[in-house]
Amino acid sequence: MTVKDVFVSAPGKAILHGEHAVVHGKVALAVSLNLRTYLRLKGTTTGNVCINLPNIDTFLCYDLSELKQLIPVSCGKREEGKPLDAELVRKLREFIGVTNGNLDTCNMATLSFLYIYISLFRSSELPSLTVSVWSELPTGAGLGSSAAYSVCLASALLCASGAIPAPLKESDQSARWCQEDLEQINSWAFQGEMIIHGNPSGVDNAVGTWGGMLRFLAGKIIPLSRVPLLRILLTNTNVPRSTKVLVAGVKDKINKFPSIMTPVLDSVDAISCTCEKILSEMTCEPITGEHYNILEELIDMNQHHLNVMGVGHPSLDTLCQVTLTKGLHSKLTGAGGGGCGITLLRPETDSSVVQTTVQDLKDCGFDCWETSIGGPGVQQHSPLSVKEEVLEILNRY
Numbered sequence: 001m002t003v004k005d006v007f008v009s010a011p012g013k014a015i016l017h018g019e020h021a022v023v024h025g026k027v028a029l030a031v032s033l034n035l036r037t038y039l040r041l042k043g044t045t046t047g048n049v050c051i052n053l054p055n056i057d058t059f060l061c062y063d064l065s066e067l068k069q070l071i072p073v074s075c076g077k078r079e080e081g082k083p084l085d086a087e088l089v090r091k092l093r094e095f096i097g098v099t100n101g102n103l104d105t106c107n108m109a110t111l112s113f114l115y116i117y118i119s120l121f122r123s124s125e126l127p128s129l130t131v132s133v134w135s136e137l138p139t140g141a142g143l144g145s146s147a148a149y150s151v152c153l154a155s156a157l158l159c160a161s162g163a164i165p166a167p168l169k170e171s172d173q174s175a176r177w178c179q180e181d182l183e184q185i186n187s188w189a190f191q192g193e194m195i196i197h198g199n200p201s202g203v204d205n206a207v208g209t210w211g212g213m214l215r216f217l218a219g220k221i222i223p224l225s226r227v228p229l230l231r232i233l234l235t236n237t238n239v240p241r242s243t244k245v246l247v248a249g250v251k252d253k254i255n256k257f258p259s260i261m262t263p264v265l266d267s268v269d270a271i272s273c274t275c276e277k278i279l280s281e282m283t284c285e286p287i288t289g290e291h292y293n294i295l296e297e298l299i300d301m302n303q304h305h306l307n308v309m310g311v312g313h314p315s316l317d318t319l320c321q322v323t324l325t326k327g328l329h330s331k332l333t334g335a336g337g338g339g340c341g342i343t344l345l346r347p348e349t350d351s352s353v354v355q356t357t358v359q360d361l362k363d364c365g366f367d368c369w370e371t372s373i374g375g376p377g378v379q380q381h382s383p384l385s386v387k388e389e390v391l392e393i394l395n396r397y
């Protein structure tokens with residue numbers, strides 16, 4: 001069986017409020033970024049499945065006959081939305097040589113790819129193909145790189161398996177799937193996230209799938225269609241961390257100090273709800289300085305709560321201090337422990353202030369850039385419509 005070529009992309013995300021609390025059933029507000037992950041799937045006749053992941057220096061090829069041995073005997077096509085197939089995960093871990101509990105960057109990416117690939121094709125014939133991925137997002141830095149990767153894998157492999165149609169018409173540059181197909185993509189991407197994160201809330205893959213700004217609560221996704229245009233500065237402290245480890249650490253703290261941590265999570269929930277209310281007011285009445293004052297206070301309070309949860313880092317404290325000397329307010333975004341933070345820029349913040357802030361942050365060894373938010377969710381592309389620099393990288397494989 002030869003599958004058709006597919007080219008897709010999905011955006012990264014920033015969490016305005018609610019990271020970690022969202023894993024424990026609280027509200028999160030998240031927004032897509034204009035930084036994307038691109039995936040090209042090519043049908044081949046080599047009898048191999050190859051995966052090229054230049055961002056993490058991983059280039060692997062597997063023989064189809066080896067992969068066929070891994071299909072669990074407890075057969076049948078697996079439905080999306082179910083917990084992970086423990087037998088398949090065990091076999092895959094053994095196959096890629098994971099002996100202890102911890103997966104490294106390469107193992108996590110490989111395992112989630114092989115898991116989705118085998119699950120989707122197990123009841124038919126495993127096809128020979130090559131998947132190459134390139135991302136504009138920093139890997140493992142809080143901007144949802146794992147979710148963008150999982151959403152790209154899910155959409156391309158679902159398309160290749162024929163479970164969802166390719167939405168792109170001949171004259172289109174890019175196209176989106178219908179709601180029902182997006183739900184399937186989101187659900188399979190969540191399985192990829194489960195392999196990478198351990199216990200994800202699903203907020204990151206929801207943003208990667210639908211894009212825009214959304215409110216996420218216990219698996220329920222509400223797109224916020226009317227949101228004000230926010231100016232945000234993104235800073236990568238370049239301190240590496242693992243979402244899986246940080247999420248597990250917060251869970252331990254909640255188990256150890258339930259009476260202390262429960263009010264903290266409730267307070268973060270209230271911060272997210274208050275932020276949502278302010279953002280909605282800003283779309284239906286004139287925007288005032290007071291709106292921004294409140295948004296800034298919410299950012300400060302949430303950052304303190306995240307420190308209480310144990311997901312702060314000295315580099316993130318530095319980010320907050322440096323920006324505050326310019327009157328700007330910052331918090332970590334995503335899992336914390338290093339990685340990225342967001343800084344809210346007010347409409348009147350002069351570009352000279354932004355420039356000097358960026359320079360001060362760069363002097364701390366951070367990467368820093370002003371970004372636009374609310375880009376589209378997962379898309380299929382005609383290769384000709386994709387940015388030259390992305391094509392140039394993916395064409396190498």
Ligand SMILES: Nc1ncnc2c1ncn2[C@@H]1O[C@H](COP(=O)(O)OP(=O)(O)OP(=O)(O)O)[C@@H](O)[C@H]1O
Nearest residue numbers: 105108109135140141142143144145146243334335
């Ligand atoms: N472009 C990519 N190519 C291959 N693997 C990737 C890519 N981007 C992310 N990954 C996988 O995702 C892992 C990083 O996921 P992790 O959840 O720790 O960070 P994140 O998603 O960037 O941050 P957060 O979850 O806080 O938003 C990497 O170790 C790798 O396995």
Ligand SMILES: C[C@@](O)(CCO)CC(=O)[O-]
Nearest residue numbers: 019020200201202334335
């Ligand atoms: C830390 C966390 O809340 C956000 C990671 O971007 C984890 C999750 O929601 O799965």
Ligand SMILES: [Mg+2]
Nearest residue numbers: 144146147243
């Ligand atoms: Mg992640």
